[in-house]
Amino acid sequence: MSDDRSVQFSEREALLFHSEGRPGKIEIVASKPLTTQRDLALAYSPGVAVPVQAIADNPAMAYDYTAKGNLVAVISNGTAILGLGNLGALASKPVMEGKAVLFKRFADVDSIDIELKTEDVDRFIDAVELMEPTFGGINLEDIKAPECFVIEQTLRERMNIPVFHDDQHGTAIITAAGLINACLLTKRRLDEVRIVVNGAGAAAIACTELMKAMGVRSDHVIMCDRSGVIYQGREDINQWQSAHAAATDRRTLTEALHGADVFLGLSAAGALKPEMVKDMAPAPIIFAMANPEPEIRPELAKAARPDAIVATGRSDYPNQVNNVLGFPFIFRGALDVRATGINDAMKIAAAHAIAELARQRVPEEVAAAYGVAHVFGPEYIIPAPFDPRLMEVVPAAVAKAAMDSGLATRPILDLDGYRQSLRARLNPTTSVLSLAYEGARARPKRVIFAEGEEEVVLRAAIAFKEGGYGTPVLVGREEVYDKLRALGIADPTEYELHNSRVSPLVPQMVDFLYKRLQRRGYLRREIERMVNQERNIFGALLLQLGEADAMITGTTRTWAQSMREVLRVIDAAEDRTPFGIHVMVGQSHTVFIADTTVNERPTGEQLADFAEQTAAVARRMGHEPRVAFLSFSTFGNPKGVYLDNIRDAITELDGRGVSFEYEGEMPPDVALNPKQLANFPFARLSAPANILIMPGLQSAHISAKLLRELGGETVIGPMLIGMEKPVQIAPMTATASELVTLAVLAAGEIAR
Ligand SMILES: NC(=O)C1=CN([C@@H]2O[C@H](COP(=O)(O)OP(=O)(O)OC[C@H]3O[C@@H](n4cnc5c(N)ncnc54)[C@H](OP(=O)(O)O)[C@@H]3O)[C@@H](O)[C@H]2O)C=CC1
Ligand SMILES: CC(=O)C(=O)O
Ligand SMILES: [Mg+2]
Numbered sequence: 001m002s003d004d005r006s007v008q009f010s011e012r013e014a015l016l017f018h019s020e021g022r023p024g025k026i027e028i029v030a031s032k033p034l035t036t037q038r039d040l041a042l043a044y045s046p047g048v049a050v051p052v053q054a055i056a057d058n059p060a061m062a063y064d065y066t067a068k069g070n071l072v073a074v075i076s077n078g079t080a081i082l083g084l085g086n087l088g089a090l091a092s093k094p095v096m097e098g099k100a101v102l103f104k105r106f107a108d109v110d111s112i113d114i115e116l117k118t119e120d121v122d123r124f125i126d127a128v129e130l131m132e133p134t135f136g137g138i139n140l141e142d143i144k145a146p147e148c149f150v151i152e153q154t155l156r157e158r159m160n161i162p163v164f165h166d167d168q169h170g171t172a173i174i175t176a177a178g179l180i181n182a183c184l185l186t187k188r189r190l191d192e193v194r195i196v197v198n199g200a201g202a203a204a205i206a207c208t209e210l211m212k213a214m215g216v217r218s219d220h221v222i223m224c225d226r227s228g229v230i231y232q233g234r235e236d237i238n239q240w241q242s243a244h245a246a247a248t249d250r251r252t253l254t255e256a257l258h259g260a261d262v263f264l265g266l267s268a269a270g271a272l273k274p275e276m277v278k279d280m281a282p283a284p285i286i287f288a289m290a291n292p293e294p295e296i297r298p299e300l301a302k303a304a305r306p307d308a309i310v311a312t313g314r315s316d317y318p319n320q321v322n323n324v325l326g327f328p329f330i331f332r333g334a335l336d337v338r339a340t341g342i343n344d345a346m347k348i349a350a351a352h353a354i355a356e357l358a359r360q361r362v363p364e365e366v367a368a369a370y371g372v373a374h375v376f377g378p379e380y381i382i383p384a385p386f387d388p389r390l391m392e393v394v395p396a397a398v399a400k401a402a403m404d405s406g407l408a409t410r411p412i413l414d415l416d417g418y419r420q421s422l423r424a425r426l427n428p429t430t431s432v433l434s435l436a437y438e439g440a441r442a443r444p445k446r447v448i449f450a451e452g453e454e455e456v457v458l459r460a461a462i463a464f465k466e467g468g469y470g471t472p473v474l475v476g477r478e479e480v481y482d483k484l485r486a487l488g489i490a491d492p493t494e495y496e497l498h499n500s501r502v503s504p505l506v507p508q509m510v511d512f513l514y515k516r517l518q519r520r521g522y523l524r525r526e527i528e529r530m531v532n533q534e535r536n537i538f539g540a541l542l543l544q545l546g547e548a549d550a551m552i553t554g555t556t557r558t559w560a561q562s563m564r565e566v567l568r569v570i571d572a573a574e575d576r577t578p579f580g581i582h583v584m585v586g587q588s589h590t591v592f593i594a595d596t597t598v599n600e601r602p603t604g605e606q607l608a609d610f611a612e613q614t615a616a617v618a619r620r621m622g623h624e625p626r627v628a629f630l631s632f633s634t635f636g637n638p639k640g641v642y643l644d645n646i647r648d649a650i651t652e653l654d655g656r657g658v659s660f661e662y663e664g665e666m667p668p669d670v671a672l673n674p675k676q677l678a679n680f681p682f683a684r685l686s687a688p689a690n691i692l693i694m695p696g697l698q699s700a701h702i703s704a705k706l707l708r709e710l711g712g713e714t715v716i717g718p719m720l721i722g723m724e725k726p727v728q729i730a731p732m733t734a735t736a737s738e739l740v741t742l743a744v745l746a747a748g749e750i751a752r
Contacts, residue, residue, distance in 0.1 A: 107328035168206030170323030199267035265295030333398025337408035349401035428622030450539030452476030460739035540569035554730035604648020628671035628689035629664025
């Protein structure tokens with residue numbers, strides 16, 4: 001979107017992201033099977049009549065028999081879409097779908113967007129009020145001030161479920177958390193700081209109110225709108241603004257900022273100028289929160305005042321002060337205790353919980369991923385959105401505050417147990433993947449895309465580069481530039497292209513490969529032909545010569561053929577047998593299956609190796625490994641002639657004294673279904689397995705492909721493990737985004 005370190009994507013990629021596959025960002029997934037006549041009879045007529053009657057008799061039963069209790073509506077009329085202004089209900093839909101997805105991703109709250117085509121306050125209120133039976137909570141979004149105040153207040157009075165205007169209270173909570181910490185760092189007390197709030201709308205007024213409630217002095221706050229200072233006696237202001245009108249003779253933002261400690265921007269792009277920043281107090285605190293473009297870019301603010309603490313609403317700079325840190329977790333807590341509303345006690349509890357998190361030591365995986373100073377300090381005053389601790393800490397704080405303040409209709413007795421259940425609600429793989437992406441952005445690597453002439457590969461390379469994950473090194477002929485141009489790249493020469501026909505590296509490559517293969521029956525001229533004509537050979541040689549950190553291929557050859565070509569250039573790591581892992585990712589579980597790609601009849605020792613190495617990958621992806629060695633046979637029943645290698649693998653692991661659970665032989669239902677597992681109390685698995693080591697390539701490969709085609713789960717891989725350099729071979733059907741994921745996992749050495 002622009003030209004500095006924050007560049008993440010082009011407009012074209014943003015559009016493609018939204019249009020690719022199923023348009024938009026959400027779909028509805030059935031949570032009950034609907035396959036048989038009997039399912040139909042239960043789910044619909046006549047079975048459905050039974051819960052209908054139960055709810056008619058006791059409305060609270062709706063929480064037991066329908067999705068209401070975990071369902072939040074994100075509702076807007078599009079009158080204040082981010083900082084873009086009033087662009088109408090329809091145009092707000094991408095933002096509202098986005099918020100719905102964030103609810104699901106961060107807090108497992110089901111959510112749907114609703115855009116109402118009206119600017120009439122009463123019609124809006126009536127429409128929302130009528131929806132009370134459907135939802136467990138209402139998240140109002142991007143509705144402009146002052147209408148939003150009337151809308152929210154009236155709905156809170158009329159509805160018996162939480163109603164929360166995110167731009168007001170979500171923003172205020174996160175701003176308060178950030179401000180508490182910024183003040184701590186600059187040794188300021190809340191009752192001393194002088195604050196200028198730029199913007200006098202929904203977010204600005206709610207932030208000001210919360211700050212004042214937390215101890216900031218009224219006469220220390222000056223609020224401005226587009227016309228300048230909101231001063232006492234100014235005539236063109238509304239009642240909500242006049243409550244914060246300052247007794248001052250300052251009239252412009254520039255004058256207001258003279259000597260101020262804090263700038264809170266909730267207005268529009270570019271409203272804060274470097275000259276104004278220079279005139280602020282020592283160690284100024286600058287929260288430039290307008291989206292998508294802040295009031296000032298951090299690099300400009302820092303250039304004007306190197307001693308400033310700067311935060312924005314964006315994810316591509318340190319200190320993201322954005323309500324995404326709040327609303328998913330606040331609703332999680334409120335829904336879980338069936339709170340009838342979200343009151344100040346719950347908001348303040350959330351603000352303190354978030355502020356407190358930033359002051360604690362950051363978990364290794366988060367620190368490693370973000371790569372920047374994640375020690376409490378000027379560059380880290382607020383947790384990053386992908387910090388998995390948010391889900392554990394914030395809902396629990398909100399739920400407790402709801403109980404203490406009498407809003408919980410279903411209190412939670414065991415808060416510790418609740419915290420644990422929160423953690424289990426999210427699949428660690430998703431957060432590890434997010435962190436892997438962040439890690440790639442923090443430490444961008446060079447990745448060879450060996451099939452640079454393929455459109456899908458070029459789209460992946462563009463996404464990889466524009467996402468800031470690293471530098472794609474393309475293998476292909478000059479015509480790649482035309483293809484890049486056709487994909488909307490204005491200056492394709494920004495992409496590094498290696499063409500074997502003209503590459504000055506070819507003689508060195510031929511020497512290297514000839515030395516490697518001369519005693520394996522290859523003539524020098526065969527080697528020359530391979531280097532010139534085989535993109536996988538050429539790409540792998542680029543990796544061997546140190547031209548890049550990792551390589552990705554796979555879309556133009558069968559997996560086995562690509563592997564053969566790669567192995568001509570790159571060996572297995574010392575004492576390792578290369579093998580493949582498919583990762584199946586569901587909403588709340590992840591299963592690793594190995595070896596799905598290389599070894600047809602592994603020995604017991606190899607099976608043990610696969611288990612150990614897959615366990616290491618699983619740990620890097622945030623899972624405590626539990627290995628099941630699969631078979632048709634359950635602990636010797638029925639007997640079989642091909643069970644020895646599995647038994648050997650178990651004995652081998654016994655001897656190695658590994659630090660994870662493993663058991664076998666067993667079929668998948670015993671490995672994955674706790675009820676089945678319970679039939680074998682001697683089994684050394686404390687919970688269902690998450691790593692399935694298959695007895696041979698036939699079963700492994702077939703299972704992985706069946707699950708990919710029929711299972712409806714997200715599949716990552718196959719990941720190639722055990723090579724001396726990070727190489728990944730994607731399936732021929734891989735999409736651009738699957739290629740990017742593999743490239744990121746390869747570059748970050750998570751798949752290794
Ligand atoms: N980081 C975060 O989490 C969040 C950020 N925001 C951002 O805050 C901004 C406001 O959102 P919201 O309160 O919902 O919208 P509203 O429409 O309710 O309010 C907008 C306010 O901004 C003022 N404004 C616009 N341009 C300027 C300017 N150049 N200088 C001074 N004031 C200006 C308007 O003043 P006037 O009446 O004079 O036009 C109005 O008071 C948006 O940019 C939004 O993206 C909002 C919520 C969360
Ligand atoms: C973040 C947000 O809600 C906004 O900018 O409107
Ligand atoms: Mg908003």
